[in-house]
Amino acid sequence: MLNEKLNWRHATKAMDPAKTVSEAKVKAILEAASLAPTSSGLQPFEIIVVTNPEAKAKLRAAAYGQAQVTDGSHLLVFAAWDNYTAERIDAVVNQMHAERGTPMAQLNAYFDGLKAQYLPRTAEVNYQHAARQAYIAFGIALTAAAFEEVDATPMEGFDPDQVDEILGLRAKGLRAVTLMPLGYRAAAGDWLNGAKKVRKPMSELVTMVA
Amino acid sequence: MLNEKLNWRHATKAMDPAKTVSEAKVKAILEAASLAPTSSGLQPFEIIVVTNPEAKAKLRAAAYGQAQVTDGSHLLVFAAWDNYTAERIDAVVNQMHAERGTPMAQLNAYFDGLKAQYLPRTAEVNYQHAARQAYIAFGIALTAAAFEEVDATPMEGFDPDQVDEILGLRAKGLRAVTLMPLGYRAAAGDWLNGAKKVRKPMSELVTMVA
Numbered sequence: 001m002l003n004e005k006l007n008w009r010h011a012t013k014a015m016d017p018a019k020t021v022s023e024a025k026v027k028a029i030l031e032a033a034s035l036a037p038t039s040s041g042l043q044p045f046e047i048i049v050v051t052n053p054e055a056k057a058k059l060r061a062a063a064y065g066q067a068q069v070t071d072g073s074h075l076l077v078f079a080a081w082d083n084y085t086a087e088r089i090d091a092v093v094n095q096m097h098a099e100r101g102t103p104m105a106q107l108n109a110y111f112d113g114l115k116a117q118y119l120p121r122t123a124e125v126n127y128q129h130a131a132r133q134a135y136i137a138f139g140i141a142l143t144a145a146a147f148e149e150v151d152a153t154p155m156e157g158f159d160p161d162q163v164d165e166i167l168g169l170r171a172k173g174l175r176a177v178t179l180m181p182l183g184y185r186a187a188a189g190d191w192l193n194g195a196k197k198v199r200k201p202m203s204e205l206v207t208m209v210a
Numbered sequence: 211m212l213n214e215k216l217n218w219r220h221a222t223k224a225m226d227p228a229k230t231v232s233e234a235k236v237k238a239i240l241e242a243a244s245l246a247p248t249s250s251g252l253q254p255f256e257i258i259v260v261t262n263p264e265a266k267a268k269l270r271a272a273a274y275g276q277a278q279v280t281d282g283s284h285l286l287v288f289a290a291w292d293n294y295t296a297e298r299i300d301a302v303v304n305q306m307h308a309e310r311g312t313p314m315a316q317l318n319a320y321f322d323g324l325k326a327q328y329l330p331r332t333a334e335v336n337y338q339h340a341a342r343q344a345y346i347a348f349g350i351a352l353t354a355a356a357f358e359e360v361d362a363t364p365m366e367g368f369d370p371d372q373v374d375e376i377l378g379l380r381a382k383g384l385r386a387v388t389l390m391p392l393g394y395r396a397a398a399g400d401w402l403n404g405a406k407k408v409r410k411p412m413s414e415l416v417t418m419v420a
Contacts, residue, residue, distance in 0.1 A: 002212075002357045003238060006245035006350070028213060030416055034409050035216035036349060037364045043410050050419040092408075100406045128338065132345050136364070139246060139349025140216070147212045154247045154346070167419065196310045198302075199244050200253050206240055209260040209377065 009146035014189035015071040025148045032144030036137035044081040044130035062162035072181030079174035080130040083123040155179040219356035224399035225281040235358045242354030246347035254291040254340035272372035282391030289384035290340035293333040365389040
């Protein structure tokens with residue numbers, strides 16, 4: 001059943017600007033993204049949900065004019081932490097202690113080691129690691145959209161510096177990683193709609209070591 | 211319903227070595243991974259499914275002794291292409307032409323541009339990009355496992371060079387990115403089983419630009 005939904009989805013090339021995804025469905029997709037597992041539970045990313053028409057128009061220009069950015073009703077911008085910091089890690093530790101009751105000594109034993117590993121690294125190395133975590137959530141959000149029968153277009157094709165500038169992300173310690181317009185496929189113009197899904201044969205994708 | 215499954219799942223810390231995931235469920239999880247969208251449809255990764263006890267024992271040692279590697283019945287190793295090459299891209303183009311009937315001229319117009327962008331880059335830059343695609347499939351496979359009520363542990367904590375060596379990945383142009391043991395949570399020893407799921411409040415994870 002999940003795979004039927006994944007077969008139904010495709011990277012929608014034209015969205016119907018007259019159709020709006022319901023807030024309930026957007027909420028379900030965002031909740032799925034929030035449930036994504038991330039390394040050490042740090043959730044080193046945020047999601048910006050853009051519905052403002054002026055902002056969407058600017059972002060479309062930064063995405064080389066791809067029309068789904070404005071024709072989708074909601075644009076999700078996945079933005080990763082630009083670095084790991086002691087403050088960011090401590091916030092997670094404190095939340096784990098408060099909500100799960102894990103003793104601070106036990107949390108510190110683990111997270112002090114993590115800090116010793118992460119904090120001396122360059123911001124770029126840490127950002128790249130954070131971005132990978134955002135991709136896990138991105139994959140899960142795409143799956144959730146398909147599950148809700150909402151169309152989505154996974155997008156890497158944009159100028160990240162421009163997106164960061166338009167949304168003021170750098171000042172918040174974030175860097176744009178991926179875009180995901182949400183909407184509904186247009187009746188015409190979506191050349192992937194109905195096209196055969198092309199995937200490597202499972203015999204090429206998967207190797208068994210039995 | 212999908213989010214109920216995502217709430218059910220957790221990074222399983224102890225798996226019952228007496229329980230085996232059915233081949234039907236493993237197949238459904240692998241199919242979900244194969245349905246993951248990837249940049250330009252290149253699917254620049256493979257999945258190695260390890261059930262061989264000796265191989266699992268070696269991989270457990272390379273994963274700092276994490277017991278799920280051997281106690282899960284199946285270990286999925288997500289391995290990304292070490293580089294983009296003309297041959298790898300051409301294979302995808304030819305498959306798209308054969309299966310979807312897209313004219314070669316149209317495919318070449320797009321993929322020649324992609325080659326001009328990718329092929330001059332360093333192998334490391336291309337590997338990092340391929341690895342991000344593998345993370346999309348990793349997120350989707352984790353979701354599929356939850357959907358099948360199969361336990362899984364997303365793992366980055368291993369020595370990638372050792373895993374590459376054990377599985378002979380470099381000779382195949384692959385580099386290990388993530389591990390995912392599949393199995394069933396043990397009755398005891400899984401300290402995350404039943405623990406509250408700790409996630410940022412949605413108000414911190416999500417910013418609306420309306």
